[in-house]
Amino acid sequence: MSKDLKAPYAAQARAMAKAGDWAGAGDRLGRLIADITATPVLGLKINRDRYSLNSLNGQVMLADHRTLFFKYHHEDGEDQTIEEYYRAGLLRDAGFRVDVPLYACGEPGRQILLYALRNDKRLAEVCHDIEDRRDWRNMDEVVGAQQRADRALWTCCQPTLVPGSRESVVKEPIHQLFYHRLVSAGEPVGLGGRVKQFYVGKTFQLAQAQIPWRELSRLQWEINGVVYPHTLEQLFLEAGERLEPAALAGHGAITAHGDAHNANVWFDTRGRQPELVSFDPAFAGSAIPALLAEIKATFHNIFAHPCWLYEPGQAARYYRVAVIRDGDRLKVTHNWQLTPLRRAFLDSKGTGYWQPLLAELKRRGWLPAQWQRIVRLAMFCCPTLVLDLRAGGNSGHTPVSSALGLALAVMLGSGGEDDFTRWLNALAAEA
Incomplete structure (x- = not known):
């Protein structure tokens, strides 16, 4: 194969899309898809949706009269940290409801999946419609x-549960979503990677307060009257310690999707009753630390809504956020809360997955004493490391969404008298 055919067309397409060059992005993806399918591309449409934080997706028409759905996932500057992509067959064989792609390429800069075209909506879109209409009676x-x-999910995961050897756990690609985003050469573990890129040395506009990182990182947070014991710096440093891959070995490992947020889930209505079908298993594996497997789904499908993470420009329409600096304390008040839909999702995730998982880990002697800290810190990493939460950055965050996002991250990661703490404590009691 010539050097030209190995060009990182997908990475180029993502860069062009971020720069607003959608025609150029479509051209590069068309070249890549023609390479992979050995079929000329007649037309290609990229979906411009709010959920594509690190990816591109859309439809492509091939010369053999097929129209396929494509999904490309790319992490800026992290191509070499993923060892294996797109293990849909692994999930299918374990009994998961998962779309298996017709074509897949996992080469760095060319990572793409091509599926048979569906008419289903993604679950993220279905949920957005319900919340936009506040249609709780029809949810x-x-x-x-x-x-x-x-x-x-638990029925599929339970038979795959093993202790998790250090060798198998550390090589799982899911760590790119957590630990690998916390580290880089020459930086303290927990303050490197995206933390360094997004936050360290920067200035934050949080509602009406402007605070530099060197001060913000060491402030204690008081959120809606609840005092939280950890600073941002302490949370990032502890995450670097507790989410280190080798530290998670021996505490249970399972086969899982790892990144089943609702933009990676079809709402399949073709049967007697709707069913959820996942796709894009870019971080799937057979030795995923059990406590990490559903973190992304638990955060992104529940606490990232409505709108503040995926539609930050709309946050001021929905929320009132005030920030006051009071000595070494940052006092934040806001009116965000879980909607009835997301509350139902949290209850379902707790009873359907988390409770039986924790009980089984405890029964086998694999549940670490500090499991709540591991869960909290992984939840904390979801919003803070997926996008730059600072207002005015490339992610489109505003002073309102930035203040709210960081406050919710601290609430999840630290621990105080709040609903998330009560939810975790209820899980602990059941386990």
Whole structure:
């Protein structure tokens, strides 16, 4: 194969899309898809949706009269940290409801999946429509599908549960979503990677308060009257310690998708009742630390909504956020809360997956004493490391969404008298 055919077309397409050159992005993806399918491309459409934080997706028309759905996932500057992509067959063989791609390429800069085209909506879109209309009376169908999916998830995961050797756990690609984003050469573990790129040395506009990182990182947070014991710096440093891959070995490992947020889930309505079908298993594996496997789904499908993470420009329309600096304390008040839909999702995830998982880990002697800290710190990493939460950066965050996002991250990661603490404590009591 010539050097030209090995060009990193997908990475080029992502860069062009971020720069607003959608025609150039489509051209590069068309070249890549023609390479992989050995079929000329007649036309290509890229979806411009709010959920594509590190990816591109859309439809492509081939000269053999097929129209396929494509999904490309790319992490800026992290191509070499993923060892294996797109293990849909692994999930299918374990019984997961998962779309298996017709074509897959996992080469760095060319990572792409091509699926048979569906007419289904993604679950993220279905949920957005319900919340946009505040249509809580008609959410039962979606909640029922989520409950069935959470129960089925544990049914699939339980037979794959093993202690998790150091060798198998450390090589899992899921660590790119957590630990690898916390580290880089020459920086303290926890303050490197995206923390350094996004936050260290920067200035933050949080609602009406402007605070430099060197001060913000060491402030204690008081959120809606609840005092939280950890500073941002302490949370990032502890995450670097507790989420280190080798430190998670021996505490249970499972086969899982690892990144099943609702933009990677179809709402399949073709059967007697709706079912959820996952796709894009870019971080799937057979030795994923059990406590990390559903973190992304638990955060992104529940606490990232409505709108503040995926549609930060709309946050001021929905929320009132005030920030006051009071000596060494940052006092934040806001009116965000879980919607009835997301509350139902949290209850389902707790009873369908987390409770039986924790009980089984405890029964086998694999549940670490500090499991709540591991869960909290991984949840904390989801919003802070997926995008730059600072207002005015490339992610489109505003003073309102920035203040709210960091406050929710601290709430999840630290621990105080709040609903998330009560949810975790209820899980602990059941386990």
